[in-house]
Amino acid sequence: MAKMRVVQVSKAKGPFEIVEREIPQPGPGDVRVKVQACGVCHSDSITKEGLFPNIAYPRIPGHEVAGVVDAIGDGVKGWKLGDRVGVGWYGGHCGYCDSCRRGRFDLCLVDRQVTGISRDGGYAEYMVTPAVTLALIPDEVSPVDAGPLMCAGVTTFNSLRNSGVGPGEVVAVLGIGGLGHLGVQFAAKCGCKTVAIARGADKAELAKKLGAHVYIDSDQQDPAAELQKLGGAKTILATAPGGDAMTTAFGGLGIDGKLMVLGVPDAPIQVNAITAIFSRAGLRGWYSGSSIDSQDTLRFSALTGVRPMTQVFPLDKVNEAYDVMMNGTVRFRAVLKISA
Numbered sequence: 517m518a519k520m521r522v523v524q525v526s527k528a529k530g531p532f533e534i535v536e537r538e539i540p541q542p543g544p545g546d547v548r549v550k551v552q553a554c555g556v557c558h559s560d561s562i563t564k565e566g567l568f569p570n571i572a573y574p575r576i577p578g579h580e581v582a583g584v585v586d587a588i589g590d591g592v593k594g595w596k597l598g599d600r601v602g603v604g605w606y607g608g609h610c611g612y613c614d615s616c617r618r619g620r621f622d623l624c625l626v627d628r629q630v631t632g633i634s635r636d637g638g639y640a641e642y643m644v645t646p647a648v649t650l651a652l653i654p655d656e657v658s659p660v661d662a663g664p665l666m667c668a669g670v671t672t673f674n675s676l677r678n679s680g681v682g683p684g685e686v687v688a689v690l691g692i693g694g695l696g697h698l699g700v701q702f703a704a705k706c707g708c709k710t711v712a713i714a715r716g717a718d719k720a721e722l723a724k725k726l727g728a729h730v731y732i733d734s735d736q737q738d739p740a741a742e743l744q745k746l747g748g749a750k751t752i753l754a755t756a757p758g759g760d761a762m763t764t765a766f767g768g769l770g771i772d773g774k775l776m777v778l779g780v781p782d783a784p785i786q787v788n789a790i791t792a793i794f795s796r797a798g799l800r801g802w803y804s805g806s807s808i809d810s811q812d813t814l815r816f817s818a819l820t821g822v823r824p825m826t827q828v829f830p831l832d833k834v835n836e837a838y839d840v841m842m843n844g845t846v847r848f849r850a851v852l853k854i855s856a
């Protein structure tokens with residue numbers, strides 16, 4: 517049996533282990549992807565640290581996968597060998613619950629499969645995934661750039677386009693990391709007045725390069741007051757995983773503004789009822805998207821030039837890649853480059 521190299525985690529809080537496994541065969545409805553690149557997302561800490569119950573270890577993390585279709589299971593239609601594909605967080609669904617029957621497969625109520633958490637992901641030379649999870653990668657987008665668009669990209673693009681904001685209106689992006697640096701680009705390319713909010717002055721120049729019209733250093737300035745000077749934000753993409761930071765930003769919403777909760781906060785978010793009532797402002801959580809949302813993200817990025825800023829690591833440098841992401845020093849997404 518042919519072997520592949522993978523990075524696995526054998527138990528919650530366990531180390532990354534580089535091991536050999538048999539190359540998996542795709543079952544009915546599945547395809548095998550030869551992985552070219554996989555982004556390292558903050559949510560990979562769910563697998564690494566065991567933050568969800570019932571993760572079946574050993575598990576291969578990784579849900580920002582870009583590669584090519586390498587083998588096709590029985591009954592799969594619409595995909596052929598060699599197609600360039602991405603796989604994100606959405607890893608499959610039941611097909612019969614109320615949510616699936618509404619077409620919201622990514623919000624499946626019964627069997628919500630998550631790539632790299634409930635099934636093996638892309639820190640590997642090959643992976644098997646349901647064909648329904650695939651997004652087609654346009655020619656213009658390289659594997660290293662496509663990977664991060666499969667989670668950081670779709671989460672910010674899809675939440676932005678579903679938040680009700682229009683061109684010319686104010687969008688703030690709270691937290692300029694993997695998600696945030698793409699959120700800034702998407703908002704700017706959509707013609708929104710784009711405000712980047714981060715801790716410290718060191719990200720100001722890069723945020724402006726990514727398209728931000730205004731930079732708020734939350735260590736020195738009050739983000740709510742600064743946003744109110746601009747008339748209040750219509751949308752805040754809250755990517756920073758800080759409950760207090762989201763609570764503060766909420767006060768920066770304008771009329772009918774929405775705080776889109778993308779980051780998983782470390783503390784409860786407190787909603788200021790006066791802002792909520794007098795501005796009809798609110799808070800909405802947002803969950804990634806389905807494979808067609810990812811494909812839309814890739815197409816928008818191909819059309820407009822949105823690309824992640826990446827630091828590339830080989831598979832055996834997975835610890836370094838994970839550490840720069842967790843300690844916030846990566847600019848702005850670590851990507852494992854696994855094959856050409």
Ligand SMILES: NC(=O)c1ccc[n+]([C@@H]2O[C@H](COP(=O)([O-])OP(=O)(O)OC[C@H]3O[C@@H](n4cnc5c(N)ncnc54)[C@H](OP(=O)(O)O)[C@@H]3O)[C@@H](O)[C@H]2O)c1
Nearest residue numbers: 558691692693694695715756757758761779780803804844
């Ligand atoms: N909703 C979804 O579907 C979805 C999808 C993917 C990821 N996520 C979640 O989204 C969050 C972000 O993921 P990521 O991959 O972008 O992480 P990341 O690359 O680590 O970026 C997070 C950024 O937030 C900043 N930050 C942290 N605490 C902050 C605070 N209190 N105030 C301001 N900025 C703060 C950090 O910057 P500094 O430390 O340098 O200030 C860092 O740049 C994570 O919680 C992840 O699990 C959710």
Ligand SMILES: [Zn+2]
Nearest residue numbers: 557559667668
């Ligand atoms: Zn992710």
